[in-house]
Amino acid sequence: MVDFYYDKGADGLTILGIMGEAPKLTQSEAIEISRQTLKRSGDKPVIVGVSAPGLAAIEELTKAVMDLGAAGVMVAPPASLKTDDQIFGYYQNVVDALGTDVPLVLQDFPLVTGIHISSSLLGRIVEAMPSIVMLKHEDWPGLAKISDIRNAEAKGRRRISILCGNGGVFLPEEMERGADGAMTGFAFPEMMVDVVRHAGKGEMDRAQDLFDAYLPLVRYEQQPGLGLAVRKHTLAKRGAIASATQRRPGAMLAPKAIAEVERLITRQTKKLEALS
Amino acid sequence: MVDFYYDKGADGLTILGIMGEAPKLTQSEAIEISRQTLKRSGDKPVIVGVSAPGLAAIEELTKAVMDLGAAGVMVAPPASLKTDDQIFGYYQNVVDALGTDVPLVLQDFPLVTGIHISSSLLGRIVEAMPSIVMLKHEDWPGLAKISDIRNAEAKGRRRISILCGNGGVFLPEEMERGADGAMTGFAFPEMMVDVVRHAGKGEMDRAQDLFDAYLPLVRYEQQPGLGLAVRKHTLAKRGAIASATQRRPGAMLAPKAIAEVERLITRQTKKLEALS
Amino acid sequence: MVDFYYDKGADGLTILGIMGEAPKLTQSEAIEISRQTLKRSGDKPVIVGVSAPGLAAIEELTKAVMDLGAAGVMVAPPASLKTDDQIFGYYQNVVDALGTDVPLVLQDFPLVTGIHISSSLLGRIVEAMPSIVMLKHEDWPGLAKISDIRNAEAKGRRRISILCGNGGVFLPEEMERGADGAMTGFAFPEMMVDVVRHAGKGEMDRAQDLFDAYLPLVRYEQQPGLGLAVRKHTLAKRGAIASATQRRPGAMLAPKAIAEVERLITRQTKKLEALS
Amino acid sequence: MVDFYYDKGADGLTILGIMGEAPKLTQSEAIEISRQTLKRSGDKPVIVGVSAPGLAAIEELTKAVMDLGAAGVMVAPPASLKTDDQIFGYYQNVVDALGTDVPLVLQDFPLVTGIHISSSLLGRIVEAMPSIVMLKHEDWPGLAKISDIRNAEAKGRRRISILCGNGGVFLPEEMERGADGAMTGFAFPEMMVDVVRHAGKGEMDRAQDLFDAYLPLVRYEQQPGLGLAVRKHTLAKRGAIASATQRRPGAMLAPKAIAEVERLITRQTKKLEALS
Numbered sequence A, B, C, D: 001m002v003d004f005y006y007d008k009g010a011d012g013l014t015i016l017g018i019m020g021e022a023p024k025l026t027q028s029e030a031i032e033i034s035r036q037t038l039k040r041s042g043d044k045p046v047i048v049g050v051s052a053p054g055l056a057a058i059e060e061l062t063k064a065v066m067d068l069g070a071a072g073v074m075v076a077p078p079a080s081l082k083t084d085d086q087i088f089g090y091y092q093n094v095v096d097a098l099g100t101d102v103p104l105v106l107q108d109f110p111l112v113t114g115i116h117i118s119s120s121l122l123g124r125i126v127e128a129m130p131s132i133v134m135l136k137h138e139d140w141p142g143l144a145k146i147s148d149i150r151n152a153e154a155k156g157r158r159r160i161s162i163l164c165g166n167g168g169v170f171l172p173e174e175m176e177r178g179a180d181g182a183m184t185g186f187a188f189p190e191m192m193v194d195v196v197r198h199a200g201k202g203e204m205d206r207a208q209d210l211f212d213a214y215l216p217l218v219r220y221e222q223q224p225g226l227g228l229a230v231r232k233h234t235l236a237k238r239g240a241i242a243s244a245t246q247r248r249p250g251a252m253l254a255p256k257a258i259a260e261v262e263r264l265i266t267r268q269t270k271k272l273e274a275l276s
Helices: A002-007 A027-041 A055-067 A084-098 A119-128 A143-154 A171-176 A189-200 A204-221 A227-237 A255-275 B002-007 B027-041 B055-067 B084-098 B119-128 B143-154 B171-176 B189-200 B204-221 B227-237 B255-275 C002-007 C027-041 C055-067 C084-098 C119-128 C143-154 C171-176 C189-200 C204-221 C227-237 C255-275 D002-007 D027-041 D055-067 D084-098 D119-128 D143-154 D171-176 D189-200 D204-221 D227-237 D255-275
Strands: A013-015 A046-049 A072-075 A104-108 A132-137 A161-164 B013-015 B046-049 B072-075 B104-108 B132-137 B161-164 C013-015 C046-049 C072-075 C104-108 C132-137 C161-164 D013-015 D046-049 D072-075 D104-108 D132-137 D161-164
Touching (some): A055 A084, A072 A132, A084 C119, A119 C084, A143 B255, A189 A204, A204 A227, A204 B204, B027 B055, B055 B072, B055 B084, B084 D119, B104 B119, B119 B132, B132 B143, B171 B204, B204 B227, B227 B255, C002 C027, C084 C119, C119 C143, C132 C143, C189 C204, C204 C227, D002 D027, D027 D046, D072 D132, D104 D119, D119 D132, D119 D143, D189 D204, D204 D227, D204 D255, D227 D255
Parallel strands (some): A013 A046, A046 A072, B072 B104, B104 B132, B132 B161, C013 C046, C072 C104, D104 D132
């Protein structure tokens, strides 16, 4: 799977995020998967998701993967946080625990975490914690947040990287608003590679044309809970993984859903051919 | 706006739902809007959303709009419900309060209400309460729920209508799984009319081709909170409403967002021309 | 019931709050109950809860009850708010809608609303909106918040009234930290009257002795959802209301629960006799 | 601390529950603490909380502590579950993962987990999964649930143990409704030992008298988030633990709170002397 993503043009990888099966692993399995991915990635940067209910587990996994050569770690806020001050305090605790030399990615994914981080709170966090160098942007709606960040930076705030998630479902608009790229799933990573490349060259119509060809499947893969089954089915079909089986609890892809996915892929292939 | 929707092919209307500005109205304004819509709709069926924190307000509005000629009323579950039994009991209370002669639409929109209704609970409700004649289907993911309902009906359970929501973002798949149509916003209602018509004739590829042309804007209008501003902007642009202004609290559409919408509409127009 | 509360020593009343049956009323019923309560209260101040899903309903009820002579209105934040900025913006909208001449009570009751307001956010709101003159304090835990407010006021921030809720379950500590009194239910309002009076005279041991005698029942009445049935049972038993019946949906008090309440009241009566 | 609890009369221990610092431990620390507690407990039964985001971590810890001699493990439902069927399915997955020979305690603590389990759902779970032998009862309100369980058992359903939590704040009523005892914190475990013993002998007035003496502190220790600091302060003061310090993130007990706790303990001591 690692080779597959690089073959499709990925510049690096983020592993053990929220949507996949990271929470279904033991800590030692998480470390082992990180080891294999880092080894296979060579010089490409790999970010490892280390979110956990407690700081000790976060620390333990961070130390292990940074020693193995990770480029940084990613932390999403736990669902128990209630106020802006608590969210700020949580990230302060994380930075204190990990040390300021560990590059940190803040994962902002309210649909799943239930934690909403306003642009102003994000600004407070960025200003106070220099080791937070990147935002994994998955707020929804989240386009204005990208503009808010870039506007604040234009006025002098420290620049952070913004890599977008949510399966890339707003990637053209996100790139135009100043995102640096995508950092998300979707079983056709070449969509993200191509959209980001064309957007980077200012070829927005071409970027959007390609994006539109993939959008019906992107949308289908974005179904909460079910999306992972869709993605694993497609990755298995494409030869990136050996099996689509999930660890429990894992949604099964029913025959009707498989037929829908197949139909969308067939249509997508035709559209891409027409565009090539 | 009523004329606009019928001109575009709507068979009827649902008003005062969740996404619009119904909660921003006083009860007397809600009745007045229902009166005007019903008058303008003539023989076309109009369903009125009557969700409110308490049963007395639901009863009051239901009585008023049924007297005015509404075809039925729609009720979403309040966020305070915790268990299957509480959700069941809530609808039993609603039916008891309104009387079994008022046709009732159950609005199943967990992204907004926070209330999740499983297929088995929905079956219990349908079996116990004959006046619930329709599901406004907005669960996400929700495709399997349509199949579950139609499968149970194939085994003898009473048939209910299923009209789909969520801006129509899964309409082709929903129609193929047995939905009866769409009952949702989106500033181009002709998309839903066309997709439902072609799907009804078994022309799924044509349905999907048309759907795909609209999908980038459907997606954009589906942004929680922001979507209403997008829709009102487009409806105003199309002449369906006089002004896109929202009552407080209403998200403003920033210039960048307006530009994104305009660009999507331009692209959509070209795609539709290519398809015609 | 109004006479009962004044006979027991209440200085004023707050009606149509969250725990009672206000959401089960139509708007016209809410206005009628306010009219009767205000008339019966004479010169005593009455605050009316006007929380509603939309500003138009809040405005309508506020105008009606202020015209009838209410001392002010109380607004709790709706569950849909997500961030500090959204909560701030909501109260700004309320103040804008009602006008700055309507005295406003901010009800801070996260257990029920799901909205958590930090001390720092509360400070921002108080500084920006002079018409917010009182906090109905029902955060849990909430003792530190009282200290935070009084500390900020000692450093120059505008003073607000703090009246405590939560059935009075922390009233002695709240008074000692600077609260001005209680504004909450509990079927023995004389408890609050006595605790506040003794605390005001610095007789904290006496205040706590009396409080302790009532605490087992306070605790019992604090059960979420069930508490209203307990309170109405006791108020009916004491002659304050004619019937304990609730509008649907209302939890029934089972025979075992009635026996538990009766037993707690019997024990409470004995303890109070020993203290008198 | 283990000795302290047994000295005060505990029959056994439950460790690594929700309120304490279990989520702040690494897996290997959790195993080490279990090892020490089990060794020190000798023949007394020890239940170990093994709740975690994924089944693999639950399995890993369960296997370790059962090998070390635990009497069983306790699992609370994760916050991501939405419907009765999902909660049922979750416990089915847990039982499948651990094997039916591991005695399982279902922790029902909706205030913290956000998951509400109705009496009917609990019945379905108990009937389907014989290895669930105990309920840690922390629903609030939860008295009717105890009665529902015992009533169903009187009609033939398999009996489960019910040990109550929530710091014991409803312990007299819970015992009278058929609970088997308490399994919760509170820095004076002798309260629970005494209330359960007297209730077991039918001496309900004596049980309630003792309970009432402790209730003001029980109430204070029940403050969400803050309670752990209160409990550790008191346990340190009583010599049960060497230090009240918490791992991050841990609420600090402010001087005012310490004074309140000290005052409540002084008053409690006097009341207990008067009762002895």
